[in-house]
Amino acid sequence: MAVLRARKTNNEVDQPSSPVLRFGSDKPLKLDAGTLLSPFQIAYQTYGTLNDARSNAILVCHALTGDQHVASTNPVTGKPGWWEVLIGPGKIIDTNRFFVICSNVIGGCLGSTGPASTNPATGKPYGLDLPIITIRDMVRAQQMLIDHFGIEKLFCVLGGSMGGMQVLEWASSYPERVFSALPIATGARHSSQNIAFHEVGRQAVMADPDWHGGKYFEHGKRPEKGLAVARMAAHITYLSEAALHRKFGRNLQDREALTFGFDADFQIESYLRHQGMTFVDRFDANSYLYMTRSMDYFDLAADHGGRLADAFAGTKTRFCLVSFTSDWLFPTEESRSIVHALNAAGASVSFVEIETDRGHDAFLLDEPELFAAINGFIGSAARARGLGL
Amino acid sequence: MSVNRDQRVDLEVVANLIPPQSRVLDVGSGDGSLLELLQDSKQVDGRGLELSQRGVNECVARGLSVIQGDADKDLEFYPDKGFDFVVLSQTLQATRNPKLVLDELLRIGNRAIVSFPNFGHWRVRLSLFVNGRMPVTKDLPYSWYDTPNIHFCTIRDFVNLCDELGATVEKATALDANGQKIGLSMPWWFWNFFGQQAVFLLKRQ
Numbered sequence: 001m002a003v004l005r006a007r008k009t010n011n012e013v014d015q016p017s018s019p020v021l022r023f024g025s026d027k028p029l030k031l032d033a034g035t036l037l038s039p040f041q042i043a044y045q046t047y048g049t050l051n052d053a054r055s056n057a058i059l060v061c062h063a064l065t066g067d068q069h070v071a072s073t074n075p076v077t078g079k080p081g082w083w084e085v086l087i088g089p090g091k092i093i094d095t096n097r098f099f100v101i102c103s104n105v106i107g108g109c110l111g112s113t114g115p116a117s118t119n120p121a122t123g124k125p126y127g128l129d130l131p132i133i134t135i136r137d138m139v140r141a142q143q144m145l146i147d148h149f150g151i152e153k154l155f156c157v158l159g160g161s162m163g164g165m166q167v168l169e170w171a172s173s174y175p176e177r178v179f180s181a182l183p184i185a186t187g188a189r190h191s192s193q194n195i196a197f198h199e200v201g202r203q204a205v206m207a208d209p210d211w212h213g214g215k216y217f218e219h220g221k222r223p224e225k226g227l228a229v230a231r232m233a234a235h236i237t238y239l240s241e242a243a244l245h246r247k248f249g250r251n252l253q254d255r256e257a258l259t260f261g262f263d264a265d266f267q268i269e270s271y272l273r274h275q276g277m278t279f280v281d282r283f284d285a286n287s288y289l290y291m292t293r294s295m296d297y298f299d300l301a302a303d304h305g306g307r308l309a310d311a312f313a314g315t316k317t318r319f320c321l322v323s324f325t326s327d328w329l330f331p332t333e334e335s336r337s338i339v340h341a342l343n344a345a346g347a348s349v350s351f352v353e354i355e356t357d358r359g360h361d362a363f364l365l366d367e368p369e370l371f372a373a374i375n376g377f378i379g380s381a382a383r384a385r386g387l388g389l
Numbered sequence: 390m391s392v393n394r395d396q397r398v399d400l401e402v403v404a405n406l407i408p409p410q411s412r413v414l415d416v417g418s419g420d421g422s423l424l425e426l427l428q429d430s431k432q433v434d435g436r437g438l439e440l441s442q443r444g445v446n447e448c449v450a451r452g453l454s455v456i457q458g459d460a461d462k463d464l465e466f467y468p469d470k471g472f473d474f475v476v477l478s479q480t481l482q483a484t485r486n487p488k489l490v491l492d493e494l495l496r497i498g499n500r501a502i503v504s505f506p507n508f509g510h511w512r513v514r515l516s517l518f519v520n521g522r523m524p525v526t527k528d529l530p531y532s533w534y535d536t537p538n539i540h541f542c543t544i545r546d547f548v549n550l551c552d553e554l555g556a557t558v559e560k561a562t563a564l565d566a567n568g569q570k571i572g573l574s575m576p577w578w579f580w581n582f583f584g585q586q587a588v589f590l591l592k593r594q
Binding site for chain 2: 318320339340341343344345346348349350351352353354355369372373375376377379380383
């Protein structure tokens with residue numbers, strides 16, 4: 001089964017089951033690394049209908065291990081779209097009203113060009129020959145996709161975590177193309193602690209002998225153990241101590257007493273192992289390295305002479321930021337510093353901190369207060385954009 | 390934020406001071422009543438700053454641009470003259486440093502509108518004079534030990550502070566216990582005695 005799944009993931013890489021936009025040598029992607037990526041492709045999904053004025057488009061930016069299947073069944077896992085609680089017909093982001101676009105980021109592994117994609121120069125997967133991809137590179141590619149749809153100005157760009165970084169980059173790089181921006185549980189830069197967590201994950205992947213310096217496909221292998229450990233460590237950072245303890249406590253897994261060994265005695269161990277194992281079935285290890293690196297490199301203030309407010313100078317975009325009290329990956333202070341910068345830039349900004357013990361991952365869950373904030377923000381932005389019901 | 394919400398007769402007075410389409414920052418925006426009133430009746434470009442997270446979340450859910458923040462700490466992040474009007478309604482007395490806050494209001498806004506409960510009102514004086522107790526009224530329902538209102542002032546105190554900060558009083562209104570405006574021809578001492586709330590429109594060149 002694992003083998004079948006692995007092949008399926010690979011099928012999604014070059015020939016995804018979702019729509020894909022291919023850019024030939026006439027339209028290379030300019031990368032921050034200083035090189036051009038060409039040819040390249042963007043895999044995407046859309047939901048709803050673009051109106052005649054092309055004014056009702058919402059771009060959703062996915063997080064580290066997300067993909068374009070935001071509101072429809074994932075072809076690899078068979079599970080519902082990762083934000084179906086929020087997006088769909090009659091939902092808070094109503095696809096009967098809005099045209100929702102979500103694309104797999106460059107560097108990803110679900111159909112957009114990434115390290116698992118076939119390098120046309122060699123006929124083999126890129127592996128580490130793919131240049132480092134930045135958040136700005138991802139956004140630059142998305143912008144080419146938006147051009148393809150003939151959309152001048154997106155009604156809203158939203159996303160959480162790494163998706164939120166893309167939202168901030170969109171608002172900073174293309175302010176005239178973003179009517180409203182909704183960055184959730186994110187930061188304008190990756191903190192030292194977050195870089196540290198990512199480095200642990202990367203080292204776990206690279207320490208797996210099956211990684212083969214990134215050329216594992218050529219050896220018919222995949223660094224499953226290393227990637228699983230990386231996912232386990234990362235998964236802890238997405239939750240909170242309170243939530244973990246509420247859910248698992250010190251409960252034992254299918255046993256009455258400690259076994260005095262290194263089996264998964266505790267439920268939390270079993271849970272993490274499961275998270276690790278299911279992750280390797282759907283995600284490419286090299287892509288994980290590239291995704292984590294893109295977040296580490298993100299520092300919006302540094303791109304603007306060290307002053308974050310300058311990233312948003314003169315912006316007309318309406319912003320709403322959301323943070324969660326128990327998120328220790330992107331604590332409220334990260335959002336607050338963005339809010340202060342937006343204030344200094346004279347921007348229109350709302351900021352909501354939501355009380356929850358569900359940690360960073362709260363943005364993906366059914367959080368009524370989050371939905372109320374998004375609903376209020378989208379509703380008032382829609383009225384301002386002339387998109388009344 | 391710190392007085393009984395049903396008693397917010399000052400909101401209408403504040404709203405009447407603001408011309409349509411102005412850029413307004415409401416400091417201490419509470420549940421967003423004033424911002425909503427201004428948006429609906431004056432089509433202002435309104436923003437809010439509110440201390441309580443519950444208030445902020447309510448405002449944002451109602452489609453208002455409000456952020457969580459503290460008037461004592463977060464006003465410094467706003468640029469000079471970024472707004473036509475900065476409103477501080479019924480909040481000054483709850484700030485830690487009213488002088489600094491007022492100074493910031495005058496920096497951020499071309500004009501500042503400040504409303505506050507008048508501690509010189511005769512009921513307050515009577516309570517202290519006759520009972521020798523800190524006053525507890527229906528507008529100021531807190532006991533001395535649990536009140537968020539840590540810096541009460543009278544209308545005359547406030548006028549003095551404006552002088553100190555170089556602010557010109559362009560308009561002032563006092564409201565009596567029934568929320569009625571006190572006649573403009575009345576002298577300051579009369580306002581200070583019978584005004585339960587005061588609303589000031591200030592400008593600093």
